[in-house]
Amino acid sequence: xxxxxxxxxxxxxxxxxxxxxxxxxxxxxxxxxxxxxxxxxxxxxxxxxxxxxxxxxxxxxxxxxxxxxxxxxxxxxxxxxxxxxxxxxxxxxxxxxxxxxxxxxxxxxxxxxxxxxxxxxxxxxxxxxxxxxxxxxxxxxxxxxxxxxxxxxxxxxxxxxxxxxxxxxxxxxxxxxxxxxxxxxxxxxxxxxxxxxxxxxxxxxxxxxxxxxxxxxxxxxxxxxxxxxxxxxxxxxxxxxxxxxxxxxxxxxxxxxxxxxxxxxxxxxxxxxxxxxxxxxxxxxxxxxxxxxxxxxxxxxxxxxxxxxxxxxxxxxxxxxxxxxxxxxxxxxxxxxxxxxxxxxxxxxxxxxxxxxxxxxxxxxxxxxxxxxxxxxxxx
Numbered sequence: 214x215x216x217x218x219x220x221x222x223x224x225x226x227x228x229x230x231x232x233x234x235x236x237x238x239x240x241x242x243x244x245x246x247x248x249x250x251x252x253x254x255x256x257x258x259x260x261x262x263x264x265x266x267x268x269x270x271x272x273x274x275x276x277x278x279x280x281x282x283x284x285x286x287x288x289x290x291x292x293x294x295x296x297x298x299x300x301x302x303x304x305x306x307x308x309x310x311x312x313x314x315x316x317x318x319x320x321x322x323x324x325x326x327x328x329x330x331x332x333x334x335x336x337x338x339x340x341x342x343x344x345x346x347x348x349x350x351x352x353x354x355x356x357x358x359x360x361x362x363x364x365x366x367x368x369x370x371x372x373x374x375x376x377x378x379x380x381x382x383x384x385x386x387x388x389x390x391x392x393x394x395x396x397x398x399x400x401x402x403x404x405x406x407x408x409x410x411x412x413x414x415x416x417x418x419x420x421x422x423x424x425x426x427x428x429x430x431x432x433x434x435x436x437x438x439x440x441x442x443x444x445x446x447x448x449x450x451x452x453x454x455x456x457x458x459x460x461x462x463x464x465x466x467x468x469x470x471x472x473x474x475x476x477x478x479x480x481x482x483x484x485x486x487x488x489x490x491x492x493x494x495x496x497x498x499x500x501x502x503x504x505x506x507x508x509x510x511x512x513x514x515x516x517x518x519x520x521x522x523x524x525x526x527x528x529x530x531x532x533x534x535x536x537x538x539x540x541x542x543x544x545x546x547x548x549x550x551x552x553x554x555x556x557x558x559x560x561x562x563x564x565x566x567x568x569x570x571x572x573x574x575x576x577x578x579x580x581x582x583x584x585x586x587x588x589x590x591x592x593x
Contacts, residue, residue: 295326299334304391306333313392333395337388340455343402345410346379347460367465368414374422377463382409382441387453394451405445405452412440425462426476434459 298321299305305317307324308331317324324330346366347359366377384405386394398404416436420429438457445452464472536543 291326295323295330297322297324297332300336302336302338303334304337304386304388306335306392306395308333313396316392335386335391335395337386337391340383340385341402343382343384343406343409344379345382345406345413346377365410368417370417370422370425371419372421372423375465376417376422376425377461377465378413378417378425379460379462380409380413380437381458381460382406382454383456383458384452384454387451390449390451392451393449397449397451401450401452404448404450405441405454408444408448409437409441409454409457412437412444416440422464423475423479426464426472427479430459430462 297305299317299319301319303319305322305324306313307315307317307322309325309329311331322332324332347361349357350360352358361377361379363377366379368376368378370376382405394401413433416433417425420433425433434457437459438454441457442454445454463469532543
């Protein structure tokens with residue numbers, strides 16, 4: 214057999230040679246010189262264990278049952294203590310033996326109780342504000358005062374000037390990956406502040422101070438928000454930037470009066486430029502409208518003149534055709550129409566040549582001229 218303790222070999226547990234072989238259970242082979250390969254009696258071992266337990270807990274088996282029930286109840290209560298509630302504005306992170314296992318939403322949830330399990334609750338919907346370049350402190354009178362922090366607010370611009378920039382960053386825990394917020398960064402407030410200040414210094418460092426003070430202020434806020442969010446995502450910070458508010462951008466206090474004069478002059482120049490552009494936009498369309506009207510009137514006059522000429526020529530042709538048919542009648546009609554047109558608006562005195570040769574006619578010329586009737590239109 215492989216475990217036999219033959220002479221010349223000590224088996225797998227102890228080398229051969231004088232002494233007892235303890236065997237695989239650490240017991241000796243006995244002093245009687247019996248079979249050293251016999252395994253220990255398990256029933257005997259259990260009986261001895263029960264005897265020792267009775268010695269520790271005097272009172273018999275009834276006390277053992279009570280203690281077992283108490284231990285079971287304690288175990289049940291310990292397991293029930295693993296239930297926890299997550300508020301609507303929170304997200305729970307389950308930990309088992311210090312390792313992140315799952316994310317839980319609002320409501321009643323369960324995780325292993327302490328010390329096996331632990332729950333971290335994060336308020337993912339609460340917004341936090343971070344002031345950079347200044348601090349707001351309460352006075353003794355109950356009001357608040359703004360305290361400048363020059364080491365944060367003073368920044369170098371692209372044209373090597375200094376600008377005093379104060380802004381606020383509004384952020385919250387990213388509800389999609391709150392575990393990054395809990396485990397990836399040690400101090401979230403300081404991290405967001407350092408990243409936002411670094412991004413703002415980079416943007417200001419690429420821009421001239423005049424643009425920062427005037428037109429570029431509306432562009433800086435979205436650019437700073439996007440750049441800050443990108444850097445924090447690369448860090449896996451679990452932070453979501455909601456807004457970057459540029460509160461004030463001013464030159465240093467020593468030269469602020471001169472910069473204000475320059476800004477006022479630039480604004481005045483911008484206003485004059487806008488007024489000139491507005492005047493140009495108003496005058497040019499008016500001139501174009503007048504030119505278009507003149508062209509249309511000239512075109513209309515051209516068409517009218519041509520049509521009148523065509524009408525006159527057509528009338529002459531028709532009269533000539535009628536004249537060719539009856540020349541005498543046409544001449545007489547033309548004569549009568551001409552006389553009517555000439556003498557129609559004049560005072561006329563008709564004298565009978567056969568009225569008597571010895572009578573001197575009396576003509577009241579003054580009264581005739583005074584009572585001259587208005588001219589009448591030509592009858593055709």
